[in-house]
Amino acid sequence: MPGVRTAIGLMSGTSMDGIDVALLRTDGAGVVERGPFLGVGYDASFRNRLKLALEQAKTIRKRSERPGDLADIERELTLRHVAAVRKFLDTNGIAAGAVDVLGFHGQTILHRPDEALTVQIGDGALLANETGIATVFDMRANDMVHGGQGAPLVPAYHAALAANIDGAKLPVCFVNIGGISNLTYVGADGTVIAYDSGPGNTLIDQWVETHAGIPFDQGGMIASEGRIADDLAERYLASPFFTAAKRRSLDRNDFLPPSGSDVELADGARTLAYVAAASIIKSAGHLPVTPALYVICGGGRLNRVIMRDLTQLAARQDAAVISAEDAGFNGDAMEAEAWAYLAVRSLEGLPLTYPGTTGVREPVSGGVLAEVRRGDHSRD
Structure with a gap:
């Protein structure tokens, strides 16, 4: 097919649990052919390195700064992505030469949209030369240059996927429940609106790691044993974030886990699961029309407590909630697929962001292309 490229998307999200790798054949417009997916987890020691990166990034004032250990962590992160790409190619019997481009998200370590400052560590040139595949990276920065929030970027891909959903179920709202949740509204008339909707898995992950020494509440098992602490839930949901006239993108530190609380482990997990679900519905109140359907992707869709709460809250609006899989998609792969789509x-030179998604002044493209340096590596 003319104009169709083979791309691999690489996503390391705010949950900091690993690298998602997905292949897509696309023209960057209406052609979307989804390919294989691979998840590569981080070990505990590297997750701790990323936590250190978050702390050291707090002093950054310019995007190019790499104080403390950040330069070393950035190199290690990139080489882990190199290994993930190689494993993906080997597992699926794909030659590097058959791939036109990598879409490299990197790891967000600082996101201050009010200061037009966002930092994703990841060395695109190193990734390109080690894999032998041209790489597009740093896709958020140009949006901020033009007055945008730098997030979310996935809506362009959600809009393409919406074409495969029964028109009777429009308007549809794609919801990614990652460390931070975001939503994309696609109206019956093709209108696309997107923004971060509130805390997702991050608060739950931090809570159970602090109180139980485990990285996340698998399937919502801990939450299923608890009860909602109403006062705590109300404090989160009373945040000005939910009522502000202007939607803004979030940093993982904008909502912090409970401190100095006498809430038990299970009750805390149960409460934060409810907050994750209620945040989505509350934020959806800013949409022009109540969605008929919510399609849930990201790790949060595997937390049955979040999904049950979300289903019950949406039912009050006569809206249905389904997982990405029930819609015919792969909820684990969607963000990585989106980065492949955005790279193409x-x-x-097509727009990555729009006034209705990030608040940018006009639709703009973005990303930095790192070509493979001739003679450094030969592509298979």
């Missing part, structure tokens, strides 16, 4: 759009 970047190569084509």
Whole structure:
């Protein structure tokens, strides 16, 4: 197919649990052919290194700064992505030469949209030369240059996927429950609106790691044993974030886990699961029309307590809630697929963001292309 490229998307999200790798054949517009997916987890020691990166990043005032250990962590992160790409190619019997481009998200260590400052560590040139595949990276920065929030970027891909959903179920709202949740509204008339909707898995992960020494509440098992602490839930949901006239993108530190609380482990997990679900519905109140359907992707869809709460809250609006899989998609792969899609759009000079998604002044493209240096590596 003319204009169709083979791209691999790489996502390391705010949950900091690993690297998602997904292949897509696309023209960056209406052609979307989804391929294989691979998840590569981080070990506990590297997750701790990323936590250190978050702390050291707090002093950054310019995007190029790498105080403390950040330069070393950035290199290690990139080489882990190199290993993930190689494993993906080997597992699926794909030659590097058959891939046109990598879409490299990197790891967000600082996001201050009010200061037009966002930092994703990850060395695109190193990734390109080690894999032998041209790489598009740093896709958020140009949006901020033009007055946007730098997030979310996935909506362009959600809009393409919406074409495969029964028109009777529009308007549809794609919801990614990652460390931070975000939503994309696609109206019956094609209108696309997107923004961060509130805390997702991060608060729950931090809570159970602090109180139980485990990285996350698998399937909502801990939450299922608890009860909602109403006062705590109300404090989160009373945040000005939910009522502000202007939607803004979030940093993982904008909502912090409970401190100095006498809430038990299970009750805390149960409460934070409810907050994750209620945040989505509360934020959806800013949409022009109540969605008929919520399609849930990201790790949060595997937490049955979040999904049950979300289903019950949405039912009050006569809206249905389904997982990405029930819609015919892969909820684990969607963000990585989106980065592959965005990389192709970047190569084509097509917009990555729009006024209705990030608040940018006008639709803009973005990303930095790192070509493979001739003679450094030969592609298979």
